[in-house]
Amino acid sequence: MLTYEPGSSIAHRLDPRSKLAVQIGIALAAFSHTTPRGLSFVTVLTGCILAVAALSPLAALQEIRYALPFLVAGPLLSMIVLRPPWLAPPAAIRPALASYRVLLVLLVSVAYVRTTRVRESRAAIQLVVPGRVGRLLGVGVSLVFRFLPVLIADLSRARVAMRARLGTERRLIDRMRIVATTGVRRAFGRADRLGTALRARCFAWNPTLPTLQLAPRDVPFLLLAVALITWSFV
Amino acid sequence: MTEPSRERTAEDEGNTRGTDVELVGDAVTINVARAALFAALIGAFSYVSFPNPVSPTPVTLQVLGVFLAGIFLGPIWGGTACVLYIVAGILGAPVFAGGAAGFGVLVGPTAGYLWSMPVAAFTVGMVVHGGFTPSDPKSNGPIRLVSAMVAGTVLIYATGVIGMMFTLDLALSEAFITGAVVLVPAEVLKIAAAVGIVRSDAITAS
Known part of the structure; x- marks a missing residue:
């Protein structure tokens, strides 16, 4: 079961808004640059994000195992053709890249969930919406x-x-x-x-929530998010 | 003499601020509670799996939860329950299939199914209640219930297949085989189960 785990990694100390922004940036970048070059760049970034969250790639993969059959089935099905030679591996390249980009986005979201308290996420929603x-x-x-x-x-x-x-x-x-x-x-x-x-208990529309404050350590992550979002529209 | 009166003023200000608390109305309170509990129930349903008689993919009850949200809470609050389910999942509640969570699931292979859930619950609610105001679902005939859920199923699977085509870059036929053919037969059983649940006397609140 994927949930928050207390820890002292850099990602644990970041503002949830900058973490959400990086996730959105990674997703947009992976979907708009689904090429071997684009995805290898996103792979490096994903590796860095997992390191910032002090999360091993294997542990993160373990958390998204439910999606793996779907990610593998897509490229496999695309390879099958209904005439000899029955298998056409080149046809699987695009679906394989598509599956791989989804895998990267899922890994990044595991890092978010592992490092963000629910109360902070809730405060972030109420600031955003x-x-x-x-x-x-x-x-x-x-x-x-x-x-x-x-x-x-x-x-x-x-x-x-x-x-x-x-x-x-x-x-x-x-x-x-x-x-x-x-x-x-x-x-x-x-x-x-x-x-x-x-x-x-007088359920009210205006409860008290933890105050969220962006710190200097959020700046590089916010800049990364802005850069990724800009890159995905270029 | 001036000191105590200043203190009283500060206290009065505190009281005045106290009256600014904006209470949520009774009807909204109970509906928020029900929508949140239904959202948690849809999440809990993803942990209940039964062996599928026609395919190796086990049957989970999430889609049944979406139907029941529309039927018991009506279109507005049923749809709200599904929105809460999705937002809670994005923020880390392990409510998606297989105990998954996080933003990535919303652009993952099952994204289409998730996005369609609020609309499906709304549609099921609209067809069953014939409008925005919830009525007693038991007063409806089975044909109306079944057609509402068939509409919901078509919506969920159509969006699910489109989502799979987009996220995994598959052709329509491939996405249809992966995302609908092996899963739809179990939906017939869920619709039958839902009709049984609605028409039984076990659930009185509506």
Whole structure:
């Protein structure tokens, strides 16, 4: 499970806004310069970003393993032709480059998630998205973080209970229905209790958040982001 | 004599600032709570996988969560739940398929599916409730429920396949095989399960 981990790397001390800007810059650069030369430059940058986050490339790859089958399947499928000689490796070059650029962007986002506290991300959202929409997003997102493990536990208890009653012998539709019904019922129950608790505690549109401040160490990263974004439009 | 009165003034100012707190209305509060819990539920559904009878890819229940958000919360708050799900994922909640998180997923191979979720929940909600105001989903016939979810499925998979064509630079047929053919059969089961959930008496809140 990919989550924040406390640490003392440079990336941990950066402002979340400069980290988000670098991510956007890397993604735009990788998508606009999907050539061997462009991507080798982005690869070097990705390596530097992982180093700044004190994250080994293997550990980062481990976190994005879910996407690897998709990234490999694309180029493999493109290689297959329906006539002899059946395989045309040159056809796989463009999809392979496309898969590789996605891999780089995913690695950079692992570095962000590993090094950024939720509270800081929430404050960044509320600065980026102004007004009530931003506040609603901020509150909602922190509630999702709070309740995700609780609901995962609810669902796994439902599955254990189903298994104990030989529910695994039932049809797939019934199993999905039973687990999802429990999930929705628990989610509604928890939401109603949470709503009451929020009202009792005077849930307001203007809560106090940690103040974010750009420091001198953010400057090179912001400049990098600006350079990458400019490069992607050239 | 002047000292205490100055103190009182400062205290009064504090109280005045206290009254500036802008409370969120009751209806919005409960809807925010429900949207956030549904967003967390869609995320929790990505951890529940069942063996797929027709393909080696296991079935997860995220899409079912999107349908149920539209059905139970209505178009506006169902769509909001999906937006919260995506934003929480970008900021690091491990809610995407396989416990993934981060901005990269939004331009990754499954990007199209994720982007379409808010629109799909909105569409399902609009068809089921016939407008922006949520009604009792149980009052709808199964045909309306099924057609709402079929529309949602078409939307999610069409966007998913287009997303795959763009991010992985695949031709339409290749993206269709990778991103839809092996996954769509399981959606039929999810639609059937969703109809069962809505029409059962187990869920009373709406």
